[in-house]
Amino acid sequence: MAYRKQLDDMLRNHGDLRRNPDRRAAIRDAVARREAFVAANGCLATWTPADSTGRAPMDTMIVRRPDTDGNIDWDSPNNLPIDAETFDMLWKDALTVLGRKKTLYITDRVVGADASYALPVQTITDRSLTALFTLNMFRAVPADIQNSIFAEKGFTLVVLPYDKIDGSRYEGRLRKLKNGRVSHMAIIMDFSKRLGLVYGSAYGGSVKKLIFTVMNYYLPLENILPIHCSANENAHGDLSLFLGLSGTGKTTLSAAPGRALLGDDEHGWSENGIANFENGCYAKLIDLNPEKEPEIFQAVFHEDDYLNHGAIVENAMMYPNGCFDLCDDRLTPNSRASYPLRFLSNIKPSSTGNHPSNIIFLTADANGVIPPVSRLNSAQAMLWFLMGYTSKLAGTETGIVDPVSTFSRFFGQPFMPCLPHIYSDLLGLKMREHRTNVYLINTGWSGGPYGIGQRMDITMTRAMVNAALDGKLQDVEYREDALFHLEVPLSCPDVPAEILTPEHTWADKADYHKRALKLSWEFSDYFNKAYGNKNIDPDVRKECPGK
Known part of the structure; x- marks a missing residue:
């Protein structure tokens, strides 16, 4: 036809x-x-039918x-x-x-x-x-x-x-x-x-x-x-990628002072280096705080003649005076804004850069058992790339909230149609060829699961990210987390050493081991279901927790 x-x-x-x-x-x-x-x-405000939110x-x-x-x-x-x-x-x-x-x-x-x-x-x-x-x-x-x-x-x-x-x-x-x-x-x-x-x-x-x-x-x-990621680089052209599902802090952590943004969502890694796919951003607006996300807020809500503006705001509450209430989610919690990258102040106009020096995988583990920072070798990185793990919170009728493990391959499952080994093998090949460092940062809970422990302080998380990007974690001593197959640093600049080992932050060590073992089994069960009959490298398979 x-x-x-x-x-x-x-x-x-x-x-x-x-x-x-x-x-x-x-x-x-x-x-x-x-x-x-x-x-x-x-800016321009529009509203769609309920089935198109x-x-x-x-x-x-x-x-x-x-x-x-x-x-x-x-x-x-x-x-x-x-x-x-x-x-x-x-x-x-x-x-x-x-x-x-x-x-x-x-x-x-x-x-x-x-x-x-x-x-x-x-x-x-x-x-x-x-x-x-x-x-x-x-x-x-x-x-x-x-x-x-x-x-x-x-x-x-x-x-x-x-x-x-x-x-x-x-x-x-x-x-x-x-x-x-x-x-x-x-x-x-x-x-x-x-x-x-x-x-x-x-x-x-x-x-x-x-x-x-x-x-x-x-x-x-x-x-x-x-790669479904954000990308930024420092003044010397050292480029970093940030991968993470919703709620892990990808947008916040990749918008860093002194680092120019290439893009916030979609990139390609070729023999030339990293390049953004897009010309703009499609940002979530619900509860957008101008103090916490000033760049996004300014990009969407700066004042200009409408013919110059052209940011498109979808499905956000707007009052008759033309002002928005970004906390009102009655139509949808998925209100969005489309705007050109040039509306942001700290961008790299070419949207291209070198091969990445560092890749940051972000997870928000509400179980409180994943170390706050870990280093991954190529096989481990390929495994965590395949898993795309984070956890979400689901309430029960009695008010008890328990973490629900979420796995999204390559941190973007709905949009990755090819056989899984095609993506994971390419990541391993490229990170070995270009000696890219890969770190797993847990922005979730410490001292216990959600409801008992505390969310990792953002200043601590930033310190760990900065240490990774600045090369300060390359020469410190590491221990092996045998359950989750991770290399965990024993020290990190500006971070108390005791929080680097999750078990040390739990009052009840037996509860920690029980919770950690449960999560490792969830990893293993998901891996077997998603990849048991796929052409995954045996060295990658054995890095899965629970195996």
Whole structure:
């Protein structure tokens, strides 16, 4: 099926195509068409339907085709297949709907600050606000795009945020909802045909994360490691990566004085070094505190003429006077803001840098048994990369709160479609080749689990991170944590030695050992379930806690 030809034929016959509008034009149209309202400070406020206030993982699918099928881990719960015939139907329906729209917007951007592998992305949509989102989040086409390995292999994305699929046509093909109806939403990636479709989701993250997943498929096959991380560097060009799930402190710890930010979410590690994928940030706004996160707050809520501003605020409470209440989560706790990186003060404009000197894995262990700082060799780093561990808190009816272990492979499971060893092997190879130091920092609890112990003081955590980044942990004495297979320093500058060994901070040592053993078994159980039949290096397997 000639998908692109069908699209081009429709566009050729359309009466009002707005190709590559400049940012001011996209903002002006979004306001004039009432897709967004101008807030008091000049940013744009928009609200989506309730089903579009976050990602839709159960409606996010990958087209199964013979030439890409063998690279994808179909055992991963986030890799949901859709057959080519159903995708054909959806593509035709989407083009029919697009063809009836009065105005269409087309943007040509790239993903990837390193021009040697920048991926051209053409987005076609009926919404000016979606076009503006791509201008905020994707990068301008570089002058030397012809040197990219993807120069002739661009990606096409069709976005219909507010049109719903006619579920009656897709009985037995798309997901059935609890009410018995067929889902009216689909977010689809066709890696083989280099096509994406966002149909029925108005959440900006559907566009962003679809393209992130696309990069995470294509890049490892070119020996480039995609990483869900933030990246910064010091004045000497020493670069560090920060990986961690929500609540681990990634944003706070990577925004450090004296270190320029390359990007806060998505990067690639090639033979040239590190490069940000994006042109902007898509920050969570709930409870955003201007004192704790001044950079993000200023980026979104600085005052400017609305035609210059263009930060998009999604689903945050705004009062009639145009001011926001970021603590109000009645619509969603997932309010977001999209803005260009240049709105931040301490950035590296090129968004590229050297090979990383250090990688920081962040976890927030609410069990209180993971050491606050550990050093990882390559096999251990590959293991913790595979596991992507943190813990979350879940309340019970009696008010008792107990940690729930959370594992998200590569700290971004929903967006990493390839077989797991493809990513972990690349990490091990690159960190050995470039002698990259990897540290595990636990920003969670000390002295006991949540409810008994205390959250690690942020000043202590910063001291440990700084010691790691400054090379001050390379020559200290270490001990082996035999249960979790970690190298734990016996000393760290500006940190009391007793807190470096979790057992020493617990009043009841027997409880500590019981809790630690339980967590190690959870690691082992998850590893066996997720990777038991995968091609994981035996040296990595034996580094799993509980083994």
